[in-house]
Amino acid sequence: MSIREDLANTSLALTSAEAKIVQALLADFPMSGLGTATRLARRAGVSDPTVMRLMIKLGYDGFADFQARLLAEVESRLHSPLLMMEAKRPRGQSEGTALDYFHSVAESLERTRTAVPSQNYARAARMLLECKGQVVLLGGRFSRHIASMLAGYLVQFRSGVRDMGSLAAADFDVLIDLGKRDLLVVFDYRRYQSDVVSFARQAHGRGVPILLFTDGWLSPIAEYAGLKMVAAIEASSPFDTLATAVAQMEAVFAHAMENDGEGVRKRMEEMEAIRRANAVTLDVSESAADRPESRVPARKRRASKAAPKKPQA
Numbered sequence: 001m002s003i004r005e006d007l008a009n010t011s012l013a014l015t016s017a018e019a020k021i022v023q024a025l026l027a028d029f030p031m032s033g034l035g036t037a038t039r040l041a042r043r044a045g046v047s048d049p050t051v052m053r054l055m056i057k058l059g060y061d062g063f064a065d066f067q068a069r070l071l072a073e074v075e076s077r078l079h080s081p082l083l084m085m086e087a088k089r090p091r092g093q094s095e096g097t098a099l100d101y102f103h104s105v106a107e108s109l110e111r112t113r114t115a116v117p118s119q120n121y122a123r124a125a126r127m128l129l130e131c132k133g134q135v136v137l138l139g140g141r142f143s144r145h146i147a148s149m150l151a152g153y154l155v156q157f158r159s160g161v162r163d164m165g166s167l168a169a170a171d172f173d174v175l176i177d178l179g180k181r182d183l184l185v186v187f188d189y190r191r192y193q194s195d196v197v198s199f200a201r202q203a204h205g206r207g208v209p210i211l212l213f214t215d216g217w218l219s220p221i222a223e224y225a226g227l228k229m230v231a232a233i234e235a236s237s238p239f240d241t242l243a244t245a246v247a248q249m250e251a252v253f254a255h256a257m258e259n260d261g262e263g264v265r266k267r268m269e270e271m272e273a274i275r276r277a278n279a280v281t282l283d284v285s286e287s288a289a290d291r292p293e294s295r296v297p298a299r300k301r302r303a304s305k306a307a308p309k310k311p312q313a
Contacts, residue, residue, distance in 0.1 A: 002073060002216060002217060002218050003030075003033075003066075003069065003070055003073055004026070004029050004030070004218060004222070005218065005222075006058070007022050007025055007026055007029075007058075008026060010022070010058070012057060012058070014054075014057075017044075017046045017047075017050045018046075018050065018053070018054045018057070020044040020045060020046055021040065021041075021044045021046060021050065021051055021054050022054075023044070024040060024043045024044040025040070030070055030073075030074050033066065033067060033070045034067065034070065034071070034074075037051045037052065037063040040063075051063060073217060097236075100236045101235060101236050101237055103236075104234065104235045104236040104237075104241075105235050105241050105243050105244070107232075108231075108232040108233060108234050108235060108241060108243075108244050109232075109243070109244050109247060111232035112230075112231045112232045112244040112247065112248055115216070115230045115231070115232060116229055116230055116248075120227060120229060121251055121252055121255045122255060122259070123227055124211055124227060124229060124252045124255075125252055125253075125255045125256035125259065125260070127183055127209065127211050127226075127227065128154060128157075128158075128183070128185070128211070128252070128256065129157060129158060129256055129260055131158075131160075131181070131182065131183040131209075132181045133160065133178075133179070133181035133182035133183070134160045134161075134162050134177075134178070134182045134183070135154060135158070135160060135161050135162065135182070135183045135185060136162045136164060136174070136178065136182060136183070136184050136185065136203075137150055137151045137154075137161070137162065137163050137164060137185045137186075137187075138164045138167070138184065138185070138186050138187070138196060138199060138200070139186065139187035139188065139196070140187070140188055140189070140192070140193035140196050141193065142189075142242060143187035143188060143189055143213075143242065143245065144164075144165060144166060144187070146187045146213070146242060146245055146246055146249055147163060147164070147185065147186075147187050148163050148165065149246065149249065150185065150249050150252075150253065151163035153250075153253045154253070156264070156267070156268055156271060157256065157260070157264045157267070157268075158264070158267075162174075164199075167195045167196065167199065171199075172199065172202070175199070175202055175203060175206060178203055178206055178208045179206055179207055179208065180207040180208065180209070182208050182209075183208070183209050183210075183211060184200060184203045184208050184209070184210045184211070185210075185211045185213075186200050186210060186211070186212050186213070186219075186221055186225075187213045187214075187245065187249075188200075188212065188213070188214050188219035188221055189214060189215045189219070189231075189233055189240060189242070189245065190215055190217050190219075190233075190240065192219045192220060192221075196221070197219065197220050197221055200212075200221040200224060201221070201224060204224035209226045210224050210225045210226055210227075211225065211226065211227050211229070212225035212227070212228050212229065213229045213231065213245060213248065213249060214228060214229070214230060214231075215230065215231060215232070215233045215240070216230055216231075216232060216233075218230070229248055229252070231244040231245045231247075231248045232244055233245065
């Protein structure tokens with residue numbers, strides 16, 4: 001869990017002065033925690049010793065320890081592939097880069113499985129299926145492809161699905177038609193994309209509920225999201241893995257299928273009929289290999305076509 005989540009969801013009994021400090025930290029996070037303890041105390045309207053006592057209560061050795069962990073978290077959120085290339089340079093012997101990578105992704109997948117309460121998957125599925133307006137899907141440079149995958153699944157269940165794809169300036173016009181009946185689904189992983197964050201912030205300002213898929217460092221959009229689905233994305237590569245993000249998205253849809261599949265069967269059947277009518281998919285039962293003439297050896301088919309027809313009597 002991130003420091004921000006710890007502060008926002010602490011179960012500790014805080015005094016009114018301590019609650020003011022937490023509120024001051026969250027109001028301008030993380031910048032509010034990167035100054036001095038005295039500056040934070042003044043901002044919250046409390047004494048310096050109150051800040052120190054709160055840090056101890058939260059489990060830190062003091063304000064310096066809190067600040068060091070905050071700096072490390074901020075640095076992790078902003079890591080670029082170039083920085084991670086050096087940090088993840090192989091050390092010593094290993095069983096091979098490819099297998100090491102698979103192991104690292106498997107470990108992240110297991111951490112993802114336990115990172116989110118199971119009821120969150122049910123809640124995410126309900127948000128997607130029970131939305132009365134449009135479901136708008138958005139992602140960053142790479143994660144927008146996961147948004148498109150979810151859109152492809154979701155359109156089989158319901159109408160009103162809009163995949164934003166790669167954001168352009170004109171796409172912000174979509175905001176004018178969004179409101180409380182709609183749902184914005186965002187995939188945003190570190191290094192968070194400014195235009196995606198801006199779109200989500202403005203949608204939130206218009207009352208649009210937000211379902212966020214993000215990493216353990218939390219996209220800035222987490223501040224506006226009604227539900228956060230967190231995935232572990234670390235891998236033995238300069239690039240974070242999105243395999244865990246795809247698996248998490250598919251897990252949400254699998255839950256929807258399990259619980260609501262029968263309710264949308266008619267829509268799916270009609271969609272399959274349209275696909276068959278337009279030869280969108282190649283069904284095995286209708287493939288060329290199953291046609292009666294395809295079972296005749298090619299040599300005999302050629303001979304049959306070449307043979308002159310007998311005149312009718």
